[in-house]
Amino acid sequence: MTTIRDIARALGITPSTVSRALSGNPRVKEETRRAVEKTAREMGYERNVVAANLRKGRSMIVGIVIPRIHREFFSNCIGGAESVLNQAGYSVLICQTLESVEAEIQALKTLKNYRVAGVLLSHAINAPNGDHVKEILGNTPLIQFDRVFPDLPGAKIVGANCDGAYKATRHLIEAGYRKIGTLAGYMTSQAYVERLAGYRMALEDAGLPFDEKLVYYNTIVRETGYEAGLKAIKAGCDALYSAGAFSALGAIDALKEKGIRVPEDFGIVGTANEGFTALMTPSLSTLNQHPFEMGEAAAHAFLEGRLDTQVIPMELIERQSSNKNNTWQK
Amino acid sequence: MTTIRDIARALGITPSTVSRALSGNPRVKEETRRAVEKTAREMGYERNVVAANLRKGRSMIVGIVIPRIHREFFSNCIGGAESVLNQAGYSVLICQTLESVEAEIQALKTLKNYRVAGVLLSHAINAPNGDHVKEILGNTPLIQFDRVFPDLPGAKIVGANCDGAYKATRHLIEAGYRKIGTLAGYMTSQAYVERLAGYRMALEDAGLPFDEKLVYYNTIVRETGYEAGLKAIKAGCDALYSAGAFSALGAIDALKEKGIRVPEDFGIVGTANEGFTALMTPSLSTLNQHPFEMGEAAAHAFLEGRLDTQVIPMELIERQSSNKNNTWQK
DNA sequence: TGCAAAGATACAAACGTTTGCACAAATCGC
DNA sequence: GCGATTTGTGCAAACGTTTGTATCTTTGCA
Numbered sequence: 073m074t075t076i077r078d079i080a081r082a083l084g085i086t087p088s089t090v091s092r093a094l095s096g097n098p099r100v101k102e103e104t105r106r107a108v109e110k111t112a113r114e115m116g117y118e119r120n121v122v123a124a125n126l127r128k129g130r131s132m133i134v135g136i137v138i139p140r141i142h143r144e145f146f147s148n149c150i151g152g153a154e155s156v157l158n159q160a161g162y163s164v165l166i167c168q169t170l171e172s173v174e175a176e177i178q179a180l181k182t183l184k185n186y187r188v189a190g191v192l193l194s195h196a197i198n199a200p201n202g203d204h205v206k207e208i209l210g211n212t213p214l215i216q217f218d219r220v221f222p223d224l225p226g227a228k229i230v231g232a233n234c235d236g237a238y239k240a241t242r243h244l245i246e247a248g249y250r251k252i253g254t255l256a257g258y259m260t261s262q263a264y265v266e267r268l269a270g271y272r273m274a275l276e277d278a279g280l281p282f283d284e285k286l287v288y289y290n291t292i293v294r295e296t297g298y299e300a301g302l303k304a305i306k307a308g309c310d311a312l313y314s315a316g317a318f319s320a321l322g323a324i325d326a327l328k329e330k331g332i333r334v335p336e337d338f339g340i341v342g343t344a345n346e347g348f349t350a351l352m353t354p355s356l357s358t359l360n361q362h363p364f365e366m367g368e369a370a371a372h373a374f375l376e377g378r379l380d381t382q383v384i385p386m387e388l389i390e391r392q393s394s395n396k397n398n399t400w401q402k
Numbered sequence: 403m404t405t406i407r408d409i410a411r412a413l414g415i416t417p418s419t420v421s422r423a424l425s426g427n428p429r430v431k432e433e434t435r436r437a438v439e440k441t442a443r444e445m446g447y448e449r450n451v452v453a454a455n456l457r458k459g460r461s462m463i464v465g466i467v468i469p470r471i472h473r474e475f476f477s478n479c480i481g482g483a484e485s486v487l488n489q490a491g492y493s494v495l496i497c498q499t500l501e502s503v504e505a506e507i508q509a510l511k512t513l514k515n516y517r518v519a520g521v522l523l524s525h526a527i528n529a530p531n532g533d534h535v536k537e538i539l540g541n542t543p544l545i546q547f548d549r550v551f552p553d554l555p556g557a558k559i560v561g562a563n564c565d566g567a568y569k570a571t572r573h574l575i576e577a578g579y580r581k582i583g584t585l586a587g588y589m590t591s592q593a594y595v596e597r598l599a600g601y602r603m604a605l606e607d608a609g610l611p612f613d614e615k616l617v618y619y620n621t622i623v624r625e626t627g628y629e630a631g632l633k634a635i636k637a638g639c640d641a642l643y644s645a646g647a648f649s650a651l652g653a654i655d656a657l658k659e660k661g662i663r664v665p666e667d668f669g670i671v672g673t674a675n676e677g678f679t680a681l682m683t684p685s686l687s688t689l690n691q692h693p694f695e696m697g698e699a700a701a702h703a704f705l706e707g708r709l710d711t712q713v714i715p716m717e718l719i720e721r722q723s724s725n726k727n728n729t730w731q732k
Numbered sequence: 733t734g735c736a737a738a739g740a741t742a743c744a745a746a747c748g749t750t751t752g753c754a755c756a757a758a759t760c761g762c
Numbered sequence: 763g764c765g766a767t768t769t770g771t772g773c774a775a776a777c778g779t780t781t782g783t784a785t786c787t788t789t790g791c792a
Contacts, residue, residue, distance in 0.1 A: 075777095075778055075779085076778070076779070077778075077779095085741075085742085086741070086742050086743075087778085087779080087780095088741075088742065088743080088744090088779095088780075088781075089740085089741055089742075091778095091779065091780060091781085092741090092780090092781090095780085099739075099740065099741085100740070100741080101739080101740060101741090104740080104741085118511065118514060118515055119515060119778090119779080120456075120515065120517070120777085120778050120779070121515045121516055121779095122452060122455050122456045122461065122515075122516060122517050122777085122778080122779090123456050123747090123777065123778035123779040123780090124778075124779050124780070125452050125747095125779090126450075126452045126453050126456050126747050126748070126749090126777085126778085126779075126780095127746075127747050127778080127779045127780045127781085128747085128779085128780070129747070131452065133495070140481065141471075141477050141480050141481045141484065142474065142477040142478045142480070142481040142694070143477075144472065144474070147471050147472040147473075147477040148472045150471050150472070150496070151470065151471045151472040151498065154471065154496065154497075154498055155498070155500075158497070158498075163495055163497070163512055163516070164495065164496055165463070165493055165494070165495050165496075166480070166484065166494055166495075166496050167484075167488070167493065168481065168484055168485070168488075170485075181448065182493055184448060185448055185449060185450065185451045185452075186451055186452060186493070187450070187452050321681070346677070347474075347676070347677065347678050348677050348678035348681045348682070351651070351678045351681060351682040352678070352681040352682055352683070353682065353683035364472070405747095405748055405749085406748070406749070407748080415771075415772085416771070416772050416773075417748085417749080417750095418749095418750075418751075418771075418772065418773080418774090419770085419771055419772075421748095421749065421750060421751085422750090422751090422770095422771090425750085429769070429770060429771085430769095430770065430771080431769080431770060431771090434770080434771090449748090449749080450747085450748050450749070451749095452747085452748080452749090453747065453748035453749040453750090453777090454748075454749050454750070455749090455777095456747085456748080456749075456750095456777050456778070456779085457748080457749045457750045457751085457776075457777050458749080458750065458777085459777070
């Protein structure tokens with residue numbers, strides 16, 4: 073492959089001038105620049121970014137660390153981030169942790185070894201705190217999104233979890249449901265803590281009692297949602313706010329099994345607006361977290377060197393599953 | 403950050419020995435190796451892969467180029483590939499083309515500039531042929547998956563498109579449907595050409611006529627599926643094999659709108675086993691393409707330097723939408 | 733004409749590894 | 763006990779850029 077040396081030799085100048093010409097340094101004569109660009113094109117030159125990165129001590133790569141890529145939420149985040157970063161000349165290196173803290177540590181080390189320009193992170197659910205992140209990354213810019221460590225400084229992009237859960241719960245109340253439980257997810261993650269708070273606040277604002285017995289923890293997948301659904305039925309609930317989408321699906325499985333009609337006898341609102349929620353019967357009311365926009369926001373935060381926390385609004389999408397009087401039409 | 407020089411200095415040996423010790427070269431004494439590993443650990447050494455890559459002329463990065471990351475099919479492929487490659491010490495650099503050939507060219511150039519160890523590619527739908535790929539990549543190993551250029555040599559991982567379409571169509575015939583059309587997708591992609599062939603073969607093997615008028619081309623998204631669905635109804639079809647999943651969904655929209663019962667009056671089988679297909683009502687019979695396994699296979703083909711074509715079987719998942727006598731139970 | 737300032741390029745040292753070759757010391761065969 | 767082989771390290775040159783400093787050339791102005 074041709075190098076800047078080859079170009080320099082061909083033109084009778086030095087590699088340094090070629091380098092400066094190609095990187096747009098104003099100290100090289102316009103005429104020289106044009107000549108360099110011409111021969112570079114003719115010789116099919118492609119700059120070796122590895123060498124450039126070594127010399128500069130950092131690369132044009134941004135690392136993205138996420139639990140799993142094949143979750144609509146995360147793949148959308150990546151999609152948003154990738155399109156923004158690509159525009160700005162960055163490439164993205166993706167690492168999945170599969171919810172394992174050790175894998176997360178390994179991923180961060182790898183990224184550090186590649187001297188990435190920055191890291192976008194959504195941490196493994198059972199990571200106790202952000203110490204390992206700070207220790208490994210040092211001064212590499214870090215942007216956290218969705219799942220963030222509150223104790224870690226720097227840029228954060230989070231959903232309006234509390235507000236979203238509040239809206240969802242209030243919507244159930246307004247629709248006429250009265251004994252509303254919640255599939256609360258994991259309290260190890262700030263996002264779920266906030267959703268629980270929003271749920272509680274909505275109940276209290278409406279003068280309804282908050283009952284700890286109707287809070288079903290560690291429900292995040294379909295199976296645990298199903299089990300919690302059975303318990304909620306037994307406890308006499310007539311509605312559920314689910315902090316996840318798949319857990320809501322599981323609860324509906326339980327309701328169908330018991331012959332309880334949704335939405336007439338039982339209302340339910342879920343959280344992530346996964347594709348299936350609009351297509352299932354009854355269609356599931358959800359909160360749209362705008363994952364693509366979250367990814368874009370994280371990328372922009374990196375590019376602009378922001379250090380603050382941005383909150384992405386959550387929007388309630390009313391569908392059949394929370395429509396008590398069944399006046400649904402599409 | 404500490405370098406191998408620092409370690410060498412600390413031990414009174416040379417950087418070359420340190421390098422050899424750390425990379426497991428058998429020509430360094432066991433005792434020395436242990437000493438090096440110990441001080442490396444103590445000094446918190448992390449090898450600078452950028453420098454190593456420059457020297458070696460290639461990196462431990464594998465590039466993945468796909469149309470869009472937020473499609474369940476592709477994100478699952480990536481998931482499969484990433485887990486295998488990570489095991490083997492590789493990292494993955496992801497580039498989306500958003501179905502644009504220019505973006506694909508740019509992505510391949512970027513990967514080449516990073517001197518990636520290999521590229522896994524699923525090309526943009528409207529790319530005429532693989533010339534640009536060959537020209538840019540040169541001798542960088544290339545593994546194509548799902549959407550492959552038949553004219554390009556080297557490793558390919560494809561679905562059993564013809565066989566899958568055959569199974570799906572025969573299933574419709576056996577269920578009792580008689581006038582079966584197809585939502586055929588784009589003939590610019592080999593995969594869809596093969597599916598059409600399988601559909602045709604199944605009809606002919608069963609003594610049913612193949613009617614070109616019942617082939618609806620360029621249907622791949624929900625909207626085009628809807629429109630083709632209306633046409634199929636008008637043409638008197640009683641079933642459709644759809645080469646996509648979202649197009650099948652669109653066709654069902656059309657059937658519902660016209661008050662035609664699925665599956666009693668009209669049967670339908672789709673192709674990609676997207677998550678929603680199992681959850682919608684009626685649930686959609688589909689072909690499982692095993693995207694995760696395709697990604698794994700692509701990664702293994704890269705690691706093992708395979709150059710052949712592997713065919714991943716497609717498995718029919720019978721659900722409600724093709725169950726004419728409505729004996730469905732779950 | 734002379735001298736300073738600016739403009740353009742050259743020089744050379746990095747960045748942190750890897751690796752072919754050389755060389756010394758240790759081991760072996762006879 | 764001597765030459766031949768093996769074993770372990772050191773030396774130094776890469777890999778292809780970038781960039782601070784030096785040098786040379788041109789221009790401007792008095």
